[in-house]
Amino acid sequence: MTGFYCKTCRRTSSSAKHRIDRCPACGGPTIDLDRSRALAARNDAFRRQLAMGWSSTCPAGEVIVTPDVAALGHTMESLILRSIGLRTTFPRDEPDTEHAVGVGRIGDKAFDWTISVESKPNSHRVDDRFTRRTLSVRLLSHP
Numbered sequence: 001m002t003g004f005y006c007k008t009c010r011r012t013s014s015s016a017k018h019r020i021d022r023c024p025a026c027g028g029p030t031i032d033l034d035r036s037r038a039l040a041a042r043n044d045a046f047r048r049q050l051a052m053g054w055s056s057t058c059p060a061g062e063v064i065v066t067p068d069v070a071a072l073g074h075t076m077e078s079l080i081l082r083s084i085g086l087r088t089t090f091p092r093d094e095p096d097t098e099h100a101v102g103v104g105r106i107g108d109k110a111f112d113w114t115i116s117v118e119s120k121p122n123s124h125r126v127d128d129r130f131t132r133r134t135l136s137v138r139l140l141s142h143p
């Protein structure tokens with residue numbers, strides 16, 4: 001049994017036999033919840049390495065910070081990356097979330113981050129052997 005989430009009307013449907021590409025209720029595009037949860041788990045495992053240290057058993061990838069983040073200095077940059085690694089809640093934790101975006105704040109510095117996943121052609125994005133992640137962090141300007 002696989003669950004599907006409609007991005008338009010937000011209903012959840014399930015099917016034991018086949019993939020549901022279109023919502024039975026409204027015809028909107030659907031998300032495969034099992035795949036979405038698997039991607040969220042891999043993105044979480046990748047991100048946790050920012051706080052726990054890099055491990056060969058976790059998804060591989062790199063971290064990119066914008067020049068304004070780097071200009072804050074090593075200590076502040078480390079604090080920001082650690083806070084990203086330790087995050088366990090998401091503001092929009094809807095069923096389709098892949099935990100690939102987030103926001104945070106340390107003192108008067110607000111930032112957001114995104115994880116992009118590159119996979120080899122014709123491979124599955126949840127298989128760590130064929131994927132490489134990039135986490136990008138930037139400062140948010142605020143009034």
Ligand SMILES: [Zn+2]
Binds near residue numbers: 025027
């Ligand atoms: Zn729908």
